[in-house]
Amino acid sequence: MVDASPYGAGAVLQQEDINGKRYVCRYECKSFSDRERRYPQIMRTLLGSQNLVADAISRDPQFENKNSEHLIENNKVSTGFEKGE
Numbered sequence: 001m002v003d004a005s006p007y008g009a010g011a012v013l014q015q016e017d018i019n020g021k022r023y024v025c026r027y028e029c030k031s032f033s034d035r036e037r038r039y040p041q042i043m044r045t046l047l048g049s050q051n052l053v054a055d056a057i058s059r060d061p062q063f064e065n066k067n068s069e070h071l072i073e074n075n076k077v078s079t080g081f082e083k084g085e
Contacts, residue, residue, distance in 0.1 A: 001014065002045060002049040003045070003048075004044040004047070005044075007032060008030055008048075009029065009032070009047070009049075009051075010028065010052070011027070011049070011056065013025045013026040013028070013056045013057070025056075026059075028056045030048060030051055030055075
């Protein structure tokens, strides 16, 4: 889960158990540079999604032997475009 403001982004990396209950694995945050603050909102959200999830995965030992690219590809940001809105 990722959310962005004009100044930064925050993310929560969660894991779901076999019963569908979600557990928080890690919290991450990032402040945007002056240049990044001028990006449109959707771009800031995507930037936060890519950077924060990649950072969280790279720092967590439980993902050490996992395919990080697969985990990042499966991280989707809801933009409204998926539904044709």
